[in-house]
Amino acid sequence: xxxxxxxxxxxxxxxxxxxxxVKVLNAIENKFGHKFNLEYCPFGASAxxxxxxxxxxxxxxxxxxxxxxxxxPVGLAVTEMNKIPQAERPEIAGILPLRERYDTFANYRPVYxxxxxxxxxxxxxxLVSEGIDIMMIRELVGGIYFGKKVEGESTGMEYSxxxxxxxxxxxxxxxxxxxxxxxxxNKIITNVHKSNVLATSRFWNAIVEEIAKNYSDVQYNSILVxxxxxxxxxxxxxxxxxxxxxxxxxxxxxxxxxxLLGTLGLMPSACVGPDKGYVEPAHGSAPDIAGKNxxxxxxxxxxxxxxxxxxxxxxxxxxxxxxxxxxVLKDGYRSSDIADKNTPxxxxxSTADFGNKIAEYIK
Ligand code: NAI
Ligand code: MG
Numbered sequence: 001x002x003x004x005x006x007x008x009x010x011x012x013x014x015x016x017x018x019x020x021x022v023k024v025l026n027a028i029e030n031k032f033g034h035k036f037n038l039e040y041c042p043f044g045a046s047a048x049x050x051x052x053x054x055x056x057x058x059x060x061x062x063x064x065x066x067x068x069x070x071x072x073p074v075g076l077a078v079t080e081m082n083k084i085p086q087a088e089r090p091e092i093a094g095i096l097p098l099r100e101r102y103d104t105f106a107n108y109r110p111v112y113x114x115x116x117x118x119x120x121x122x123x124x125x126x127l128v129s130e131g132i133d134i135m136m137i138r139e140l141v142g143g144i145y146f147g148k149k150v151e152g153e154s155t156g157m158e159y160s161x162x163x164x165x166x167x168x169x170x171x172x173x174x175x176x177x178x179x180x181x182x183x184x185x186n187k188i189i190t191n192v193h194k195s196n197v198l199a200t201s202r203f204w205n206a207i208v209e210e211i212a213k214n215y216s217d218v219q220y221n222s223i224l225v226x227x228x229x230x231x232x233x234x235x236x237x238x239x240x241x242x243x244x245x246x247x248x249x250x251x252x253x254x255x256x257x258x259x260l261l262g263t264l265g266l267m268p269s270a271c272v273g274p275d276k277g278y279v280e281p282a283h284g285s286a287p288d289i290a291g292k293n294x295x296x297x298x299x300x301x302x303x304x305x306x307x308x309x310x311x312x313x314x315x316x317x318x319x320x321x322x323x324x325x326x327x328v329l330k331d332g333y334r335s336s337d338i339a340d341k342n343t344p345x346x347x348x349x350s351t352a353d354f355g356n357k358i359a360e361y362i363k
Contacts, residue, residue: 002035003312006066008043008059008278011090012285013295013351014072020297020355021070021304024324027359028308028317039066043098044074044090044285045081054094060101068311069278070304071098077287086151098278099141104271105170106177107138107250108306109282111236111257111267117329120262120338123233128260132236135185136243136257137178138250140271142170143200145247166200166246171207177272178244179215188241191222192249204246225249229256236260254282263337265296270306277311279303293350296335298325301358324361333357 007022009015022038029036041059048054054074063069074090075081081089098104113121115131147163182189191208193201205222212220223231225245231238232253245253258264264283271277281299289295302325309318332347334340339348349357 001312003067004037004065006063006069007038007040008069008071010044010072010074010285011046011076012073012287012290014285016351017295017297017300018070018072020351021300023355024301024321024358025304027362031362032317044094045076045084048084048088054090055097068276068307070307071278071280073281073283073285075285099271102276103141103273104277105139105141105174106272107140108270109136109138109254109267111136111261113261114326121260122262123260130237134239134243135181136245136254137181138245138254139174139247142166143247164200166204168207171204172211175208175211178242179211179218182218182242186241187217188219190239190243192225192228192243192245194225196224228253232256233260263296265335265337266298268299268302268306270310272310279307293352294336295351296337297351297354301325320362324358327361328357
């Protein structure tokens, strides 16, 4: 197979972890005889400083041509970010336009911990000893993040607005994605919402429940988002299966999921649109650890596996990567974010060595 991939390294730990993702991609190329042509393009805060825009025109045209996009996290520490005008910052002028451009409405965020290494979790052993296997599916191009905004500065600091809208078609398509995903898993879906307060949540639920009727083989549960925040750390196992979340609630709850795993470094993701999409770790650019070769590249390497699976239909290649990720952890290796006092020093891997191990297992 021959494919063209746009690579957006991003900021902070972005370049370090993207490098490991590409290392693993090269290992797959060599093993299976594929040819992936990579085109590196500026994106994020670094692109703002080098090219005057977080999502430069030349990057847009490479992404338009590409078969898929690998994206590292973007953003800088607050003091650095303040050097960029609000409207030009990476989220507003980079990530949201990227999502909108390719209509990447379906965000897959697996929350996975094998029982053989469940001790990585921050939770008590008895809560996670059977492992965790949740696929969080977040709607990614609707809701409050994409609604009309009124900045406080424009009203003399008298008021500010973020509008939240969901259209029928937005809810229908993400619900179908989630139910189909549930059919391929344990056939349990949990719909997350805030219907006791939000009109958009009541609308969302009504449509999701209509769609549920087409999937009688899937057990449908529904729960308020604040209770999810509580239950996720009290008894995460009850959510094994698929969780369906709207955009902002999904943003927050998936980060909490990283917390219960023990690190955001174990959170890969795929952002899928009708024609194409991109993959990125679910976390940010971690400026606090950038440039130290200690970031956990699992999230980026898993995202590369997602790219092969979701965009190129290379299932065998993808599962080889997922298996290698599990094997490295089963074998007791840890990146520094998940190492603890019991981890022998020689088992603690740098970012680059973690990538080397995965590539070695793939060979
Ligand atoms: P963050 O997700 O970058 O970091 C939160 C914590 O998790 C930090 O302690 C960090 O060191 C740790 N962490 C994250 N990824 C890790 C990894 N792979 N290995 C080990 N530790 C890891 O969140 P934060 O600090 O709030 O945001 C930093 C920047 O990232 C901000 O500018 C923010 O706007 C941006 N951001 C970008 C996203 C994207 O590109 N999609 C998503 C979320 C935030
Ligand atoms: Mg987030």
